[in-house]
Amino acid sequence: MGKNKLIIHHIPRSMILSQQQLVADKTLVRLCAKMHKILEFQAVVLAAGKGSRLPDVGGSVSKCLLPVGPYPVLWYSLNMLEKVGFQETMIVVLDEDKSNILNALENCPLKIKYELIDIPSEEDWGTANSLKYISNRVTTDLVVVSGDLITNINLNEVLNLYRKHDAALTTLFFNNGPEEWQKLPGLPNKTKPDRDLVCVDEETQRLVFLASASDFEGNVSIPKLLVKKFESINMYSRLLDAHVYVMKKWIINYFIDADRFTSIKGELIPLIVKKQLSKPKNPAEKKGTSEKNVELFKDIFYYAVDHGYESKIRQMSAYNDHKLGSKPVYCNDTLRCYAHIPDKNTFGIRVNTLSSFCLSNKKIISQWENLTGSPLTDRLHPNSEVKTKQIDETCTVGEKSFVSEKTSIKNTFIAANCTIENKVRLTNCIIMNNVTIKEGCVLQDCIIYTGATLEGNCSLQYCIVGPHHLVSASTAGVHQLYAETTDNMITLG
Template sequence: MQNWLEFQAVVMAAGKGSRIPEMTATKPKCLLPVGNKPMIYYPLKLLENAGFKETKIIVPDNYASDIQEEIDRLGFEMNLSFVPIPSDEDWGTADSLRHIADYITTDIIVLSCDLITNADLHQVLDVYRKHNASLVSLYFSPTQDEKCDFVIPGPKSKNKIEKDIIGYDSKTSRLLLMASASDFEETMPLSSALLNKCSNLSLCSKLLDAHLYVMKRWLVYYLVKDKNMSTLKGELLPFVVKKQLSKHSVNKNLDEMHLVDDIKPDIFSMSRESDIEYNIRSMSSFGDSADSGEIIKCYACVLDSYVGIRANILHDYCKINKIINKLNIDSGDEKDKISPEAEILSNQLDRDTCFVGPNTKIMEKTSIKNSSIGSRCTINPKTRITDCILMNGVIIEERCVLQNCIVCHDATISAGCELKDCLISGNFKVPSGGKHYNEVLTAMDRLMEI
């Protein structure tokens, strides 16, 4: 295993999962199951496969011990350090990065806990090195292998997917524009500086922003100076991408500027190379020197031969669980999908399409297909489960039929229930004999539409 000494890795795992509240009311988003592992396993495995030996994980203080306990069970060889942030404050990703600025001593790679991909991280890092970039952002193109048809549990509704408009040079991959499609109605103005900068501008609205960014260390220091920025994607990145097109003059008194707390930060001065960095780069024969005189350089790494999904909304969470078995993310180190600590008395469990967690008991006369069963679950006799996700501690009583349902942590499905295309929130108990279709059943003992 190599050690990427030029990078530090940071995984953002403090998100509250506000887009999937029924599933995150009792558990943090990063611990929601995908296949037979918690969601956060996959970005950590991505880093470990790339050779990283240590990673910082930003976690909410109210769930810090739960998250650490769960991750410790996963057996990573990396040194993982957990950094808690206040859960009662509305911190964004930039706030979290600012919080650990004193520990950042190299360039960094930042990624979200909900990113699940079979991509090779080396390709992103090589784009960063080749261009001596200030920032590289990872995007995925839709692929045929990624598409799958399924019904989302809960009330039927049209899924409005947020779209980003990404502009980049199709020849050099220079990232030149980041915007949200919702900010524009019918037309989107383009600046003359942008058009003059690039004659091969490609505008895309179907790329998935992976929320994986490789960036120079000075960008973290810039956040320390500009405390008004709260998010990376929404504020810092569009600002930096836009600034690379601006005319500038470098402030020579950079060291003096750092000593003044209330001075308005000058991004061009903060990005100025030291003398030794300039000499190393100017004498190097590696990389693209066409734009070597520019101070700020942003690039897009667009991958079209890999699957990449962010499981931060219900549609994508269901989607990744449908295809996770095909991604082979463990790179040959895949453990058994059926835990040896599970007690399985049924001979109708499809072991090729199902995941079963430890300390789960599946009784005889049960049929389970294409489903993920968490740990500490109990599945009683005369039950049929198809295309479902059962999280930890779920109890399914006798004579139940579940199809395409998500049953959250510690919920109970009482005897004789028939559920199809439903989402059952954590700690909720479905009364005996209930028949529910396309519903969300909440722990508030009532039905509520998303």
């Protein structure tokens, strides 16, 4: 029997994988992975924010538990993950909020499994600190979602952009145009919203520049290398950062070892975007070694290494991410960041200011089917008692609440265990849990926090009533704040 011969065949160019074929093959790999219970992504929802831009009159009410329509804010982020097939997620919360959040989510329709991971309430941790805290649980690429996000976007649009280009990082921005002006309850406020300067290559969707507008006093300087490298850059100053980030596992390893980041949005993401313009240093150029020639600090490119066949496939493929010019695919960049900006009809809002809190409640019913895929059937909870017939279709009433017969309620959200007595008129109001509104009160565009009581015949417009506060009978007020005073109160920020 003769020896076996190794025969090498020439591969025609037509047989070389295109990027589209590569994406299809990756899809097949993902399906096989699911069959073997290998996770492609893990998800984490960051819900430990204290709501520093909201009025500090909410007492113990966590930002992620603020009511928007029939459910707390946090439910909408979890529902978004559930809709695209996530079966489980981690939720980072403050330890003082854990029991309240568990109780609230138990009353929400959810199939996704969630694990609440609590962090110390007394510590002033940033979002990067929270990720560092759960890093030992992260074994795959990570999807980071803000716990105050409400959107009807299909998250697969962001995930597929990440997959297609084997990105280090992919982000989500909403281009909703100028913020809608609305008259807000509470004391007058002249605080201007923070804005980002975002540069995206029009052809490739590469996120090439990210900075806060407050970092620039006058003119904005863009690195010359960006202009040479990318032919059509769009600069935006009114995008809403959704705080949705899809990132490689090695990014977690990098910022843990670096040990100098506290904020994902403010520090980590801008650095990674900026590092796209750099190249890995040659070993001879590296500095910062000990006497034994051991590197003291590892640069980001030490972590950004292809461990599979991605780089070899790109070299063999005819695919290029840009149409014109002689530049190689991805300009040979090791780091690649992308931004998904859906069309303006996409609903996206972050409930992190008083304005967005009011606006989200104003629009939630009209957007309900787009958000959830099904109509809202139980606007009035079956365990509530609503005797009035003067309640319109834009209202919701929570569990075990009682609404008297002679009342008029329009575009108002009433939470659980509330009592609304006779001859009360509510228009454009948000009524939280365990609130009592006594006979003859007239409220317009007001926010009433948990446990508050309004005595008879109060007349309030554009007012905020803090938790467990008692408003005396016949009180009349416009743009007022009724709350227990605290040393650290921020009336409107």
